[in-house]
Amino acid sequence: MVSVRRSEATLFTSREANGHENSTVQLIHRAGLARQFASGLYALTPTGERIRQQLIAQVTHEMDRIGGQRLSLPGLNDSDIWRQSGRWNRFEGEMFTLENRDGRQLCLAPSHEEGVVHLLRGEVRSYEDLPCLVYQVKSKHRDDHARNGLLRLKEFTMKDAYSLHASQESLEETYDAVRDAYVRLFEGLGIDFVIAEAANSVMGGAISEEFVALADTGTVEVLSCSDKDCRFGLTEESPASDCSDIDTCPECDGTLEYGAGIELGHIFQLGTRYSDSMEWSIDTADGNEREVVMGSYGIGIERLIHTLVEQQGDERGCRWPDAVAPYRAAIVPLEYDGELREVADWLYDQCGRQQTLLFDDESQRIGERFAESDLLGIPHKVVLGNHYLETGCVELESRDGHTRYVEPGEVSTHLQR
Ligand SMILES: [Zn+2]
Structure with missing residues (x-):
């Protein structure tokens, strides 16, 4: 990115700090990173966009490093593939749907498991073509309950990745590689976070984990280990959350502390949830057929901006890595x-x-x-x-x-x- 003369820059910095939900949203406003357009819709200013682009560069660097192939799927999806997977109108009420001029039903894809299967099932037919890790960085649309500035948006930037495998073992290998990449990314940015096991809910599959940044303005209730190197956490979504009366970390005997957090990323072992419903099988080494095993992995970019402003800012303003x-x-x-x-x-x-x-x-x-x-x-x-x-x-x-x-x-x- 280029250098800029202040006399030629449109900075949006402001002394006005009233009328915002909390100190982080205020600082985002005062530093001139973003301006609200409508409920859940924000414009990033030239300053905010510079930060977003650099965060994307950091994220893509880590994904490329573990063999991710970047691609681009359309944000507008025909309802057909969503009916095949069984998720049409079943995305927790968050899917934006519309009709085109010919009366076909479409949606603004809130996620792209269906899109990835639709793209690759014609191309990947044998175990020899796998494993495969693809990702994209694009706008996602979800009719979420908008609040808290850049935290809960109806349109936001997401790095979403999908891995395809011939076996569960292969999935676990890639899942671990993505998990490590996320840890490197968040640690590299100096973020204070924990990793909490989570239920898969609308995504399906068996195992998933959330990366939760510790932040007072977050909307996730989290129990986090006091040992910062441990990274153990529990949220309401954790299968073991009924043990919220425990106060000792099961991994290191550190103390568990109650607080608020921001879900920055979520990784899922989906298994055959999508290849099963969308009928995608591959040839195996022994001449049989089996369904493709999948994983999916997301990071929200605007939430990273909010988190960095909150965790690293001080009374004078933002403090970027x-x-x-x-x-x-x-x-x-x-x-x-x-x-x-x-x-x-x-x-x-x-x-x-x-x-x-x-x-x-x-x-x-x-x-x-x-x-x-x-x-x-x-x-x-x-x-x-x-x-x-x-x-x-x-x-x-x-x-x-x-x-x-x-x-x-x-x-x-x-x-x-
Ligand atoms: Zn611990």
């Missing part, structure tokens, strides 16, 4: 004038690939520049002030206040990931 920050560094001159202006412009050109935001708006004072940079959650500031004028070195200040002094020519190198 370097990997997903909308801007990696703010170039902040004491005044955008004279020598400082020249150096600021030079740094802006030098750091073009480092996604900087150059504070070149002459109407802003230095204090306002710092405050806005912190509100946006930019991880680094390149400060051009008195120290530069006296020594020729710029101040490279991280969001948590750690400062280094470097030559202007070294700034670009210091900002590289």
Whole structure:
């Protein structure tokens, strides 16, 4: 992503903080990441979209690393495949349905198990074609009860993955690989989360687990282990949730604490739930036929934005990990004038690939520049002030206040990931 001059950017930052459901929704508004369109519908601003795109890049990196093949299925589905699977009008009331001009019934697919079977059952006919892991990153539509800003949306971005197998053992192998990829992803972003066993409900199948971020504004009730390395959790959906009177972690003897959480991801061992109802069999090695075994794996991208704002933000604003920050560094001159202006412009050109935001708006004072940079959650500031004028070195200040002094020519190198 490119660097931007503030004078040319539409930032949406705001001091107004009233009228929002909670402090996280307020901060998302004040930092100018999103604006509500209608109930459950949000527009992401240029800043919010930069974050969304970088989160998608992180997610796809982890999926590609475990052999996922990215594809794209249509969001609009004919009702036929949903009738075959038995889920037409049985998606917990959350499916948006409509009719086309010819009177055919369609839906905005709330999930794509049916779509994946429909696409691949003509192509994959033998155990030799398996296993196969496919994924996409697209908008999903669900008529959910909208609340809590970006947490419960009627249209949201989801990374949904599906794996196909000739055996349960093969499914378990891929399931574990996706589970590990999710752990790497969430740990890499510094998210505080637990993994809770869950019932499969509308998806079907036997085994599933939820990745739940611990966050006060979340709508999931969660019991989490106090040992942060343990990651054991229980939610209302956990088969063992009737043991909510237990207070000791069954995995490490740590203490279980009661709190709220956000479901960031969910992984399912679906078994033959879909190949059975949609009649998809493959040839096996011994000359017989068997139904394809499936898994499905989702991550909600906007929920990740909300979670990071809540878990990592502070009284000054957002605090993004370097990997997903909308801007990696703010170039902040004491005044955008004279020598400082020249150096600021030079740094802006030098750091073009480092996604900087150059504070070149002459109407802003230095204090306002710092405050806005912190509100946006930019991880680094390149400060051009008195120290530069006296020594020729710029101040490279991280969001948590750690400062280094470097030559202007070294700034670009210091900002590289
Ligand atoms: Zn534990």
